[in-house]
Amino acid sequence: xxxxxxxxxxxxxxxxxxxxxxxxxxxxxxxxxxxxxxxxxxxxxxxxxxxxxxxxxxxxxxxxxxxxxxxxxxxxxxxxxxxxxxxxxxxxxxxxxxxxxxxxxxxxxxxxxxxxxx
Amino acid sequence: xxxxxxxxxxxxxxxxxxxxxxxxxxxxxxxxxxxxxxxxxxxxxxxxxxxxxxxxxxxxxxxxxxxxxxxxxxxxxxxxxxxxxxxxxxxxxxxxxxxxxxxxxxxxxxxxxxxxxxxxxxxxxxxxx
Numbered sequence: 603x604x605x606x607x608x609x610x611x612x613x614x615x616x617x618x619x620x621x622x623x624x625x626x627x628x629x630x631x632x633x634x635x636x637x638x639x640x641x642x643x644x645x646x647x648x649x650x651x652x653x654x655x656x657x658x659x660x661x662x663x664x665x666x667x668x669x670x671x672x673x674x675x676x677x678x679x680x681x682x683x684x685x686x687x688x689x690x691x692x693x694x695x696x697x698x699x700x701x702x703x704x705x706x707x708x709x710x711x712x713x714x715x716x717x718x719x720x
Numbered sequence: 721x722x723x724x725x726x727x728x729x730x731x732x733x734x735x736x737x738x739x740x741x742x743x744x745x746x747x748x749x750x751x752x753x754x755x756x757x758x759x760x761x762x763x764x765x766x767x768x769x770x771x772x773x774x775x776x777x778x779x780x781x782x783x784x785x786x787x788x789x790x791x792x793x794x795x796x797x798x799x800x801x802x803x804x805x806x807x808x809x810x811x812x813x814x815x816x817x818x819x820x821x822x823x824x825x826x827x828x829x830x831x832x833x834x835x836x837x838x839x840x841x842x843x844x845x846x847x848x849x
Contacts, residue, residue: 604840622761622801629832635840716839719847 604715605636611720613647615655620648620663623720624670631673638677638714639670640707641699646684649695664696681707723747724842725757726835729849730765731780736849737766741783743846748791756794756838757784759827763849764802767795769824781824788826795827796834 608627612619631637641648648667655662667678680699685691692701702710711717725744729736744754759766771781788795797807808820809829823829839845 606839618804619761625800626760626832626835630836630839633833633836633840635836716845718839718845 603635606630606716606718607638607640607711607714608718609640609642609720610645610648611643613644614650614653614663615658615660621661624663624666627675628673631675637675638679639675640679642681643684646680646688646690649697649699651694651696667697679710722753722755722841722843724755724838724845726847727757727759727763727766727849728761728847730762733762734849737763737780740848744787754793755842756796756834758835758838759797760801764797764805764807767797767824767827768807769822785824785826797827797829799829799831802829
C-alpha cells in the first residue's frame with residue numbers, strides 16, 4: 603500500500619483534463635489506496651460553486667468531486683494563498699476543504715509516498 | 721532503481737514526450753529498470769501507427785517501438801484516453817463496429833489499473849507533461 607497525493611493545478615473544464623484526472627483518482631481509490639487531493643493555483647477553481655458547464659457542453663466535474671466521498675476520498679486540501687490570489691473564500695467552494703498555507707505545502711507533500719503531478 | 725513513467729503530452733504540442741524518452745534511455749544506460757511507460761491524456765498520440773512525419777524529422781512513434789523492441793519495455797496506452805481521441809487497436813475497433821488498426825508496434829492498450837499497478841510496483845513514479 604502507498605499513500606497518494608494528487609496535485610491539480612488547472613481550472614475546471616480544461617478540456618477533458620479534469621475528467622481524466624478524476625478517472626485516475628477513482629481508479630487509485632478503487633485499488634484501496636489512501637488518496638488525498640491538493641488543489642493549487644488555478645486548481646482551486648475546480649470546486650467553485652455555481653458552475654454551469656452544461657452551457658458549454660462540458661461535464662459537471664464538481665459533481666464528481668462531491669461523489670468522491672463514496673470512494674473514501676475525503677481529504678481535499680486547498681492552498682490558502684491560491685484561493686486568496688483569485689479573490690475566493692472557502693465559502694465560495696462547493697465542498698468543505700482543509701486549508702493549508704503555502705509555507706506548509708512542501709511538508710504536506712513529504713508525508714505521501716506518491717505525489718501525482720496533474 | 722525501478723521507474724514507472726507517465727507521458728501526458730502529444731508529440732507535436734510539447735517536447736516532454738521526447739524528454740521522457742531521453743530520460744528512459746539514460747536510466748537504462750545506467751542500469752536502472754523501467755517497469756512501464758503509461759501514455760495518458762494527449763500522450764496517447766505517441767502510439768498512432770500511421771503518423772507519417774517527413775523523412776528528415778524525428779520518427780517519434782518509431783523511436784518508442786524501437787525502444788520497446790530493444791529493451792522489452794512495457795508501453796501501455798490508456799484505453800479510454802485512446803478511444804476518446806480515435807486511437808483503436810484492431811480488436812477494439814471490431815467491438816465498436818469500426819475498421820481501425822491504429823496502434824503502433826510495441827504498444828499495448830489497457831486500463832488505468834495498469835497505471836496504478838505501475839505506481840505501486842515502482843520505486844519512483846515520474847509524470848512527464
